[in-house]
Amino acid sequence: MQRKIKQILALFLVIVFQYSCTESYEIETVDYESVLVVESTITNELKPQLVKLSRTSTLENPGILLENNATVTVSDSNGEIYNFSQNNETGFYNSNQPFSAQPNVSYTLNIETQDGKSYSSAAVTLPPTVEMDEVYAERIDDLSANKDGVQVLVNTEDPTGNAKYFRYEYEETYKVVAPFPSPYIAEIINFNPDNYTYDVVLTPREPEEICYSTENSTGINQTSTTEFNENRVFRFPVKYLSKLDAKMQTRYSILVKQYVQSIEAYTFYKIVKELGSVESLLSQGQPGYVAGNMVSVANPDEKVLGFFEASSMTSKRIYFNYEDFGLEKPPYFVECEVLVLDYLDNTTFDNDPNERENIFTYLSYFDYQVLSLAQNTIYRIVQAECSVCTSFSSNIRPDFWED
Template structure:
């Protein structure tokens, strides 16, 4: 389950303050359970999402999801959208797909299982601005110790109506297992007295190619208010080191551009900058950020979070490491192919019992068999180097282009 971002900010920033002192056992002295709300509805026709959680004690940093709440979004045009709790993701998802539309205001309402009522201020959809150019460049910066690829965005709003932008991305990369294994291996007929056993090899199609997808985390936003022109030039969205294994074969990134209201931009800007305050929830301190969610039953109750409507456009690009002028980066782990002799079952030659090592590697560490010689030499390797589905998926994404 994905950790609610604002909850993560709260917990991480508190630990950041503790890291500057001598180590001691963390203990909460004065704990306040606070509702955390995250939701951005967009002009995409899709099931919209609301994330609800609660803060927890420092010594017990478990994500406390808020279950069995009644969640709905009401629109000024008379439409209403109910949300259900999805146990798999821990999020509330709209029962029907809908999109935010211009000139309509939207209000989020939450009623918890305990009967507490929360409501947002009404929000409207900012103007849509089509995302401009998304491109990748080789970057070498000795001052920042960077050598790799930077994904950049150029965007322009000729109308001047949109000034606040937030960016997210979804990266997908192709994985090719360097040592595909043509077998599944199982230890059978093990005799602990003699140390003998059989290795049952079942032929299979080698799982060579996989695809992994990861979503961005954190807050990445910018504004054009300080520029003479209403344009964004070379805004950095994602950096990858030249040694990043994601660049091993082919890499794709879908960059999403959200146009924000000034209120949403300001809220998330403050949240991002809160690394210097004592606590996100300190009473009377700048660390407590007032969003646009309030309690209807207890007006003084603290609520963390923001409900926003945002127009979104996106663009996907693909590239290989050669396209950027890089050498092929190393694989995700260092793959060492071992050649072990089944008939070497002693340690008299100051060498490990290779027969027992074969069994241990296969049975307990999921090593994969590459080949077996007629003389009993087994070539084996770590599972991640032979079977990419051990950490990825062999389902090719529908959008993928080679």
């Protein structure tokens, strides 16, 4: 998504906001009750929209408790109804057909849980769309802020003054090049535990050297233009990368997403962030609750967490390399250790480890990869992360990628 806070609550802590949050905070458990948690933002993107449903958990047993088998729909003021189905992989609910939130149309989220309880949101409308003027990266060396690396910044302006509240997320993708690619798949056969002998079969393969990893942002990152003379976001920091960050070791790309918010949404995020945010609203463990715009149809006094929002989104992508900022190449993701071990060395009499046993252990249990074999007995091996990039990344090149 890490950044947690604890706050002692009185028995009935009720904070009433407008808007759902993609963040959560943790509080010491005083009195637990199972409360429905709703997290959903529909946007002007034409895509399957998403609704996340869960239940609160205790702090002693944190985690996401999915709300299964619910009936979920979104209705609009034009009479359209969009049905959602639970995704078997994520446990969340996706709309059965792609749709995009439209201007001057209000949307309402309706939920019926498997125990027959019904919940509904307040009607929400789409804020105006504002394009980002610029996403760019600059070298930063600020000792007072303990920053030495690259800062990604955003400039945005709305001359109409209709959009004043903005939230930012990002999706970062970076190229991974394994420093010690292995040309073999190793398999141990004919193992004899009595005399600790075995054979290593090396099958040639194309080295899995180049991969691409993608990570999504966590945390609340938002700003407002209400305190400025101009309705302008200028040099707003979205992402910082240390000069030692391995993500910049080869090539780095970031897709910045800008969400125009309502004042209610902005206020909700702001207060939650001040309380101390962590990864997800779905991991709630708290005796009190943050009420949003979701209510129980039969019992308005029932506690419901979260919020349903419509938000306009625009995005921009940039690419850069560490050389673009005069930086030295950052270190790799892990410290690579190439070992040279001799199968014929099967004793410890020379105050040296039993290298035959070590070869077996590293290949069998720690997924080390064979780089080369000399004289049919001497193996050069290394950790999988340093040799086979698919051990922690993907060798599928993204469609958008540019070298």
